[in-house]
Amino acid sequence: MICTVMATLMQSLDSTIANVALPYMQGSMAASQEEINWVLTSYIVAAAIMTAPTGFLAARFGRTRRFVTDILGFTFASSLCGAAQSLDQIVIFRILQGMFGAALVPLSQAVMYDLYPPEQRAKAMSAWTMGVMIGPIFGPILGGWLTEHYNWRWVFYINVPFGVLAAAGLLAFLKETSHSNSIRLDWIGFGALSLAIGAFQAMLDRGETLDWFSSNEIMLEACLAGLSFYVFLVQFALAPRPFLSPRLFADVNFTVGIILYAVNGLIMYATLALLAPYLQTLMNYPVVTAGIVLAPRGVGILFAAMICGRLMGRLGPRTLLGTGLIIGTCVLYQMTSWTPDISTWTIVTVGVGQGISIGLVAIPLNITAFATLPPERRTEGTSIYALMRNLGSSIGIAVTGALLQINTQVNHAFVSDAVTPFNHALGRGAAALFWNPGSLHGAAVLNEEVTRQAQIIAYMDDFKFMLILSIITLPLVLLTRPARTAAGRSPSGSAREAVH
8 A cells, every 4th residue: 555655656746846847947948938837738648648548558568567667667757857958858858757657546546445445445546546636735845846956856855765665665565466468559549639738738738829729720720629539539439449448438336426526636736836936936946935825735635534534424425525625615715815915824724724725635536436336447547537637737828828918908908098298196205206107217117017916816717716616616516326235335435433
């Protein structure tokens, strides 16, 4: 279990550890802001594409063999990222890292399900979920500390010892599963889905820079994504052995689970991606301090993980899941009124609340989504489950980033309407001294302040977008159903007896 959680933590940590180091990489690689963002999106897109065939590769070559190979490949790719000398090299190595890291989360989840009987899975999945959720929370802290005290390259080198230990431990303790060379992959379905994901992500990343659909490139990427996804759906519906089994989505718990997991990943990753620059640019927090202020989310997740195993049997997964979503909705509502004048204590308490929400959603969701899924579909199900989280996080980061830029421009124009020679507030006191639009320096300083105010409102708009998304998905909890054992009892009853 330790080695399995270590592999999960290593992969989830890398999804955010490079965030705070991006400015240092940008200077070292002489890259633009758009180019350096490829360091993040290339990893997420590669992981999203390669998550889908996890079930096929595990069934074809054996789950343990695949697990260990991916850990070693991820570790080697991490060392290459640390040694990269150009932007092209680090993007290529990040793609390689994402390809190997894609299967670590779904395989580790499948392993944890097989290691423990049903009555112990709630506690086991609490430990596993901590590895998945704490990584993105503590990634910025560790990345900031390593970057400031050593070098940005160490955010990648740190994976090497842990990767070697996890691979050695799994080779020593984990037995190989059955596998078959006769299994075939639906290459048309896989290729179409991969092309759709890649083209869609490229459209989101490049849209704001190229003015969206006024650009031929964006039009081409949008058409390619839509056509590829259509081909995937046709193959999914008509192929005798499609890339993804339709039986997976016939399970209501699983279908609702992947939707909620995608939204949970979108909110968590997008919030982290927004708050890191918010604290550093608008509130003038040093990079390490910003990471420390974000850390209490991890405390909230730890607290939720500790109580979930005990409360699951008494209250049931659906009650905890609904409670977590409600808490998360309340937290987002509070964040819609944030300004840079808020106290550090407010950021910390809201962070703890969001961490509790993430934990209360993720842990029961891991139980609920697979409660009624047949065991032979579990590895394939965990791969799709992880794919939806990757898609949710990548789309969330891209969409909220694009909305932030668009709304900043719109709000800048709106606020600028009040900046005229006829505004008496600009002609008196300190405003007349520092924000005098009649001088070049005063006009520049005034424009900087208008941009700052526009950004503050744009951040509020992003938090409102996530709030609306959270409210819309909340009723889906009512569609979930508990699994029934042969004796007619729900798993919550077994869990209750185990707790007692």
